[in-house]
Amino acid sequence: QVQMVESGGGSVESGGSLRLSCVASGFPFSDYCVGWFRQAPEQRREGVATIDSDGSDSYADFVEGRFTISRDNANNILYLQMNNLKPEDTAKYSCSADVHCRGGYYYAPYLGYHGQGTQVTVSS
Numbered sequence: 001q002v003q004m005v006e007s008g009g010g011s012v013e014s015g016g017s018l019r020l021s022c023v024a025s026g027f028p029f030s031d032y033c034v035g036w037f038r039q040a041p042e043q044r045r046e047g048v049a050t051i052d053s054d055g056s057d058s059y060a061d062f063v064e065g066r067f068t069i070s071r072d073n074a075n076n077i078l079y080l081q082m083n084n085l086k087p088e089d090t091a092k093y094s095c096s097a098d099v100h101c102r103g104g105y106y107y108a109p110y111l112g113y114h115g116q117g118t119q120v121t122v123s124s
Helices: 105-110
Strands: 003-007 010-013 018-025 033-039 046-051 057-059 067-072 077-082 091-098 118-123
Touching (some): 003 091, 018 033, 018 091, 018 118, 033 067, 033 077, 033 105, 057 067
Parallel strands (some): 010 118
Antiparallel strands (some): 003 018, 018 077, 033 091, 046 057
16 A cells, blocks of 8 residues: 655744655655645645656756755655745645656656645745
């Protein structure tokens, strides 16, 4: 049974940092593309970043160098380090996974496996 469980969300002030984690099980994590997407209230899901099995990564333009995606294949954990957070980053962040990245960050919401998400709230 595939499971992806996110943690690390919370409430921070503008300019603050958070590190999101996603613990995965039930599939060969090291062989899969994994990523993060987010969804704000009444907004569509949008891809944030992906990292492929070979370590190649892809980021949405709005990241602007503030976020870093990484993976720990030994422990089946995906991370998203988020620095210099802005109020517009407020959303529920979810991790996802699939055999292929399908072209990069844009497809993070469309990968086959998803977690339930963790809320990130950034106040001004």
